[in-house]
Amino acid sequence: MSIDLTPSWQDEELSMFRDSVSRFLEAEVAPRDEEARKAGNVGYELWRKAGEMGLLCTDIPEEFGGAGGDFRHEAVVAEEMGKRALTGLNHSVHSIVAHYFLNHGTDEQKEKYLPRMARGELVGAIAMTEPGTGSDLQGVRTHAKKDGDHYVINGSKTFISNGFLAGVVLVVVKTDTSQGAKGMSIMIVETENQPGYKVGRVLDKIGLKAQDTSELFFEDVRVHESQLLGGAEGRGFFQLMGDLPYERLFIGVGAQAAMEGAYKATLDYVRERTAFGQPIAEFQNTKFKLAEIATTIKVGRAFVDECVRDMLEGKLDTTKASMAKLWGSENQCRVIDECLQLFGGYGYMNEYMIGRMYTDARIQRIYGGTNEIMKEVISRSL
Ligand SMILES: Cc1cc2nc3c(=O)[nH]c(=O)nc-3n(C[C@H](O)[C@H](O)[C@H](O)COP(=O)(O)OP(=O)(O)OC[C@H]3O[C@@H](n4cnc5c(N)ncnc54)[C@H](O)[C@@H]3O)c2cc1C
Numbered sequence: 001m002s003i004d005l006t007p008s009w010q011d012e013e014l015s016m017f018r019d020s021v022s023r024f025l026e027a028e029v030a031p032r033d034e035e036a037r038k039a040g041n042v043g044y045e046l047w048r049k050a051g052e053m054g055l056l057c058t059d060i061p062e063e064f065g066g067a068g069g070d071f072r073h074e075a076v077v078a079e080e081m082g083k084r085a086l087t088g089l090n091h092s093v094h095s096i097v098a099h100y101f102l103n104h105g106t107d108e109q110k111e112k113y114l115p116r117m118a119r120g121e122l123v124g125a126i127a128m129t130e131p132g133t134g135s136d137l138q139g140v141r142t143h144a145k146k147d148g149d150h151y152v153i154n155g156s157k158t159f160i161s162n163g164f165l166a167g168v169v170l171v172v173v174k175t176d177t178s179q180g181a182k183g184m185s186i187m188i189v190e191t192e193n194q195p196g197y198k199v200g201r202v203l204d205k206i207g208l209k210a211q212d213t214s215e216l217f218f219e220d221v222r223v224h225e226s227q228l229l230g231g232a233e234g235r236g237f238f239q240l241m242g243d244l245p246y247e248r249l250f251i252g253v254g255a256q257a258a259m260e261g262a263y264k265a266t267l268d269y270v271r272e273r274t275a276f277g278q279p280i281a282e283f284q285n286t287k288f289k290l291a292e293i294a295t296t297i298k299v300g301r302a303f304v305d306e307c308v309r310d311m312l313e314g315k316l317d318t319t320k321a322s323m324a325k326l327w328g329s330e331n332q333c334r335v336i337d338e339c340l341q342l343f344g345g346y347g348y349m350n351e352y353m354i355g356r357m358y359t360d361a362r363i364q365r366i367y368g369g370t371n372e373i374m375k376e377v378i379s380r381s382l
Pocket of ligand 1: 126135136367368
């Protein structure tokens with residue numbers, strides 16, 4: 001049952017890059033994963049090492065300290081982590097933040113933040129969700145009020161990925177509370193020694209245990225007006241909408257990689273494990289399940305690859321990216337559930353990767369816009 005899952009966009013250079021990413025993950029990340037799951041974060045050192053190894057901001061131009069690659073390099077990093085259920089280092093959110101700077105920041109903002117993010121010295125986070133609003137982003141209440149040449153930010157955010165370790169947070173605020181989308185802006189907040197900025201609990205999640213997801217509080221946080229992303233008020237909502245395909249494709253790519261990793265681990269397991277005097281792999285039910293799963297991931301690979309190519313050509317639209325997120329995450333949950341079943345009781349143990357993949361998968365249908373919102377978006381284009 002060997003099926004070729006090599007991405008159609010992979011060339012020799014990317015294949016070598018994949019090998020070096022794999023070596024880094026096996027040497028530096030995997031051995032510390034259990035510790036990170038207990039601590040609820042991977043620590044600063046790993047981010048810096050990932051920066052040194054050239055794993056961060058791979059698709060940011062070299063003039064801003066990035067590796068000068070493209071989305072394929074980002075996909076390779078996400079895939080190699082996704083296959084191994086190494087979720088602690090949320091490199092994709094870091095890249096999403098870098099892209100807000102690249103696509104919408106002023107030259108000064110790009111020069112100030114991107115090189116440090118690429119080196120892993122500053123971990124990036126984006127704070128949209130609040131205790132009272134998630135899907136309905138126009139309902140955010142955190143606001144930034146002009147005071148001379150500064151803004152004063154008040155409010156709170158929750159469920160923020162990289163929130164505990166973040167050195168720079170893009171905070172979605174209202175600069176005009178009388179307006180909906182047009183009243184929204186994105187403020188750049190540096191967290192170190194920032195009066196009024198407080199990180200709350202590292203939230204206790206059912207999965208993604210090694211990843212820091214936190215509450216953030218802003219009490220009269222003063223930032224200079226030069227910290228307004230793009231330098232003009234009222235653009236926040238449009239900046240967010242513009243970058244959605246990038247974020248959603250990451251979820252689709254991660255979902256595909258997790259399915260492929262789960263499939264491979266399951267194949268290995270069912271060939272080893274025996275019952276009734278034969279390997280589990282020999283039961284017709286096992287063969288049929290794996291045949292279905294192999295078909296799903298082969299089909300999924302073709303669609304994800306098409307989306308990656310569209311991204312490279314600058315033509316991936318929100319509808320198609322939403323399909324990648326919707327289809328990928330729904331199938332990820334189903335496939336991993338079916339794989340886990342073939343592990344029997346061992347599948348339910350956190351010690352086994354498949355068990356961790358099961359709880360990690362569930363959030364994929366919720367964040368990045370819930371799958372119900374994906375269907376809303378897709379249906380509007382029909
Ligand atoms: C682990 C984790 C990491 C996260 N990381 C980040 C992050 O880095 N930054 C950030 O800003 N946020 C982050 N989030 C928040 C996440 O994006 C939100 O949880 C998500 O957008 C949903 O918002 P909500 O939780 O407020 O749910 P709600 O918006 O309250 O939705 C509840 C339910 O109602 C449904 N619903 C809502 N509106 C509609 C509609 N119009 N039609 C049909 N159904 C609808 C939803 O689909 C959902 O099923 C993270 C969340 C988690 C758990």
